[in-house]
Amino acid sequence: MEDIAAQAVEAALAAGATYADARVMEIRTEAMSARNGVIEALDREERAGVGVRALIGSSWGFFSVPDDGSAAARRAGEQAAAVARASTLVPGVDLALAPEKAVTGHWSSDVREDPWAVGLAEKGDLLEGVTRAMREHGADLAEASHRIWDTRKWFVSSEGTRVDQHIVECGAAMSATAIGENETQRRSYPGIRGQYGTRGWELIRELDLPGNAPRIAAEARELLTADVCPSLDASDLILGSEQMALQIHESVGHATELDRILGWEAAFAGTSWLELPKLGSLRFGSELMNITADATLPGALGSFGYDDEGTPAHPVDIVRDGIWVGALSGRDSAALAGLERSGGAVRSEGFDRIPMVRMTNVGLLPGSDSLASMIEATDDGIFMDTNRSWSIDDKRLNFQFGCEIGWEIKGGKRGRLLKNPTYTAISPKFWGALDMLGGPDEWTFWGTPNCGKGQPQQIGHTGHPAVPARFRGIRVGVRG
Amino acid sequence: MSDVTTTAAAERALDTAERALRLARVRAADAEVEVTVRQGTEALTRFATSFIHQNVASEVNHVLIRVALDGRNASTSVDGPADDDSLGRAIDNVIEAARIRPPDPDWPGLAPRASAPAVDHFDEATAAASPDERAARVGAFVDAAGGLETAGFCSSTTVQLAFANSAGQRLTGRGTAAEVDGIARTASADGSGRRTSVRLADLDGAVLGERAATKARAASDPTDLEPGTYEVVLEPNCVANILSFLLVHGFNGKAVEEGRSFARVGAEQFDQSISLRDDVTDSGTLGIPFDIEGTPKQPLDVVRGGVTRGLLHTRRTGRMAGSGSTGHAVEGGAAWGALGANLVLAGGDKTAEELISGVERGVLVTDFWYTRILDPRTQVVTGLTRNGVWLIEDGRVVRPVTNLRFTQSFVEALGPGAVRGISTNRELALAGWNSVYLVPSLHLAKWNFTGGARG
Incomplete structure (x- = not known):
């Protein structure tokens, strides 16, 4: 062949x-x-x-x-x-x-x-x-x-x-x-x-x-009989690792795609709030935030040997200690942006679609806490798990996500069940509020098989290593 | 690039379907078999930062085969050479799969012989469109934007469909679609211009580029608007987006059967000014007049005078409901139900300006973006505005505002007493889920904006 x-x-x-x-x-x-x-x-x-x-x-x-x-x-x-x-x-x-x-x-x-x-x-x-x-x-x-x-x-x-x-x-x-x-x-x-x-x-x-x-x-x-998640302007929020995978995908993965940053997706998928001159200096989140795009992770959904431009898979730092340091790129976008090398992140859905910048395994490196220790350390907050709805603006800045299930956290203990939990925030403020991260034992390589992008639209398969995390002072319980 | 312009092309597609049918019957004489062949060309010329950056075209040769053995059914599809070896291998595979899987108690059998409505949403010039013709429209769009940065696409698609099943049903159909969809950008705002038609010749890049630039300039230097409940004037693309949710999660017979839908046939669930039909025969729409199960699409009243009248069905959901198929099965849609549709929302008696003049204090919205459903039963959806949003006071547009997030029940938004005006003018919009929407602008009494896009 x-x-x-x-x-x-x-x-x-x-x-x-x-x-x-x-x-x-x-x-x-x-x-x-x-x-x-x-x-x-x-x-x-x-x-x-x-x-x-x-x-x-x-x-x-x-x-x-x-x-x-x-x-x-x-x-x-x-x-x-x-x-x-x-x-x-x-x-x-x-x-x-x-x-x-x-x-x-x-x-x-x-x-x-x-x-x-x-x-x-x-x-x-x-x-x-x-x-x-x-x-x-x-x-x-x-x-x-x-x-x-x-x-x-x-x-x-x-x-x-x-x-x-x-x-x-x-x-x-x-x-x-x-x-x-x-x-x-x-x-x-x-x-x-x-x-x-x-x-x-x-x-x-x-x-x-x-x-x-x-x-x-x-x-x-x-x-069906649970209390509705309360509407609060600021709450401590603990997210399970599956919801964190979605959070990373939408607010970090797409935001750091270089084709979006360059305006190549402006009319459809959108652009990004990130501006190239700030690469290497912009604070994206708290110091606990370390994000990599790594297509070499064994078994993760975004893994491969070579991308669809023939670039060998290699890990790329995206956010290091909370600072934006890298982008998802291909050979053309990398050259235009003045990067030394393609990020090896170009793939196509099939033989009948043009290769374009796609996420590989964009994930959060684990911290040293655990879901249990986060709950124990939270006096008054909400734990949400399993994504139910997701909506984010065309600059990947403002998001509102809903989860399937929530629990009230009071005095360091998991309390009553809550239904229809939602939260909304602006990305850098949200990531800046990250103060606890699950450890290596809770690190899960989530796979997303339905990421849509491009015109004609292509469905991409992406991976998202994630751990549970806690954020402080987040607006929750948004309702229509 | 396509030769889907002749009777010979239809005959070739039907020959492929007949050949696949024979190959299946040779292998399993007692099998119920249906075959859909889709051939054609899909081409899309994409531009960003005011130049063509991606320009693609694909030839399509897709054969979908479903086999049922005493209700044990499975499907396979082939994209590639449709020679006897390739088809035979795929058929062996699908027969093996059908034999092993458990019987489906709701297997409805195959579509009987029936003719489809005489529809030919097809244009020969569009079928033969060259990359240069698409590029010329892009060039006109870019030039007409008067120096503003532009982005978008011009596409042309040609399809020849043929259907054959072992119950004797035979159908062929063809169609074309062309679309220009772009934005012009200032430092602080985007504006959109788009049009969809069966004919590429209907699409004037200069008109659309100028429209996008005018909108972008008018939307520039927006200021924040306090979130809250406002009247809204929604332009056609927003209305198409609303209908796509009502269709998938509401008027879809499977969603009703499963209890996930709000729709209740015979109930007054909408404002009495709302009348919605599924009608592939409407001269303003696009598409093929039968579905992948070979069921012809007859015009269907979905909502008339605010009362829910009809649901969309596949053969399986139609059997479960006791009503039969309405011709809305799509490939890979077994888990979702009936999807493919040509929804036509009845126009009203107002111009776009009259809709605005009827607003005391409200918001004019060009496009929705990233709409996601929170609960299919209540149809509460969250999303954002995009490509131009303005505050209306005392019947006049007074200033552009920054994008807003909304969290709103789409059923309630169109509920009894909620629709204050409908435009005469309607536009064709493609809003996903294999569906086409012919829709006006709407003036709605209440819309719940729950936040600003800047937080």
Whole structure:
């Protein structure tokens, strides 16, 4: 397949591209979902094709064909150059690419139990069983699902890079919904989006869905009669690690994408409140805040060997001791911003989408406290867990997030259950209020399989190492 | 780039569907089989900081196959060469999957033979559009912004759809869509200009660029507005966003069956000025007149005079409800229910200026952003304003204001007595979930702004 990609690159260069790269991809997926004890859908997908990126002057041209044959690849290369040439009708400054040494190599994710070798009957039994269990323990609506992605890709660039990768991703989700007179209450496990990683079926076994189904169903039912989260202008707020993953994704990950900072996403995803001249000096949060983007973390959903520009995966510091020090970047955005090297954070959803800056594993390094010690140290506050809703402005500054469940904290102890907990804040003020962080034992590599960005929109898979954390003086309980 | 302009293209797509059908029946003679083939081209020219930075085009050849054996059903799709080997391998795979999975007690069977409405939202020139034609519209948008920084896209899409099932149903349809959607930016504000049409020729980049620049300048140097409850005038893109939530979490038959929806057929749940139809036959909309299960889409009253009248169904949810499918199944939508729609909200009798003149003290909003639902039952949604927000006092726009966060029940916002005016003019908007919305601007009595975007 590398030769097919090489032919696409040659065709783009022959048609006038100054640089070109091509990815041949073969993708297999499986998705099964169950509701109330019945398998509702079983979908499989096979996708194969070539995507070619050609650079002329200031713009990329991209063309893809759903065909991994030689003739199709050459056609894609020629068309990519033709599309790039059309872009010169509305030109900008010529794009440069941050230097990257040409490499050859292979990478594959570590899979202990091949998810394709697990029988559909076993998979179906698991999902049917946990949804039945949730129904028996109070859920009106019990849902469960698993997903498998199996991606092989061969990348060739006109600078001589040739790499191939085999990435297996796997995960599962379940939720229990209790329906009241004029409301619904939901509990999810392990999180609202489930849990996913670059791992095999062993990840799903470790989740122990059957062992958690009765609990979340009972909690969903209990929430219907719980007190509503009070509306307070300032409260001590403890967040569980799953909600912290969402918090990091939305308010740090997207905010530090260099394409957004440069204005390339201004019309859709938005820009960023961060300004490049302040890189290295701006205080993003308290000194406890250390964020890295690290695609080398074993098993995390945002891990790979090479990004979709062929840049080898490497860790990048994003926030160090509360100071903004790095960005998620690719070769073009890094060059434009004057960075020495691409952050290796360029990926595409499939062969039919142009590679763009995406989060890798953007996560918070652990501290030295624990959820238990945070609760014990809190005299009056609220503990919220498991994301339910998320909304943030186009500069990634103002956010309002809701969680599925909350508990009042009084005198260092977890008290009454609270429903509909929400909190809102401005990002640097919020992160500046961080004063306690969970330790290495609570460090979880959360996976987000549904990050939308770009036009046409692409769905990205990102990882978010996170721990529980405490923030002081946060507005909670926002209601309509 | 596309040849989806001829009868031959439709025949080729249908041939592929028939071939997949035969390959499946050879392998499992007793199987119920349905095949959807989607072919065409998707192209999008994207610009930012006033130059084209990403310019993409993709050929599409997608084959979706569903097989059922005594109610044990599974789906597979192939994007790639649709030769017999590739299709045969995928079919072997899906038959194996169907045999192993448990039967679905609510399996509705296949769509019977039926013809679809005579709809052809298609334009040959758009199907043949070149990258240069899209770039020319981008160039016009950028030039018309008068030096303001611009960003956005111009897209053109062509689709040829063919459906065949083992119950004898055969359908073909085709469509085009073109869209220019961009912003112009000052140091303190953005303004948007957008239009969607079946024809690329309808899209005038200069008009839209000028509109975006005018809005951006008018929205510049905004000042904060105290959060609270205000009257609002919502422009069409906001209204489309509201309808997308009502559709997915409300009028979706699956959501009703599961008890997650507010919708109660026969109840007066909206202002009597609200009439909402799903109508792919409306000449102002886009789309194909059948769904992925091969069910034709007939015009459907969803809300008439404020009373909820109809729900959208797939074959499975229609069977569960005892009402049958309305032709709204989408690929991968089994867990969500009925989604694909052409919602048409009835226009009113006011100009945009008359809507504003009817406001005592309120807010004019161009776009919503990042709207997320807090509870599907109450339809409480939080989100922000974007691309131009102004304070209205005594029927006049008096000043631009900074973006605001709202937390608002969308059902209550359109509830009885809540709608004070509807514009005559309507715009076509694409708001996700495979759906198209033809919508006016609305003047609503109350909207709950819960914070400023700057905190």
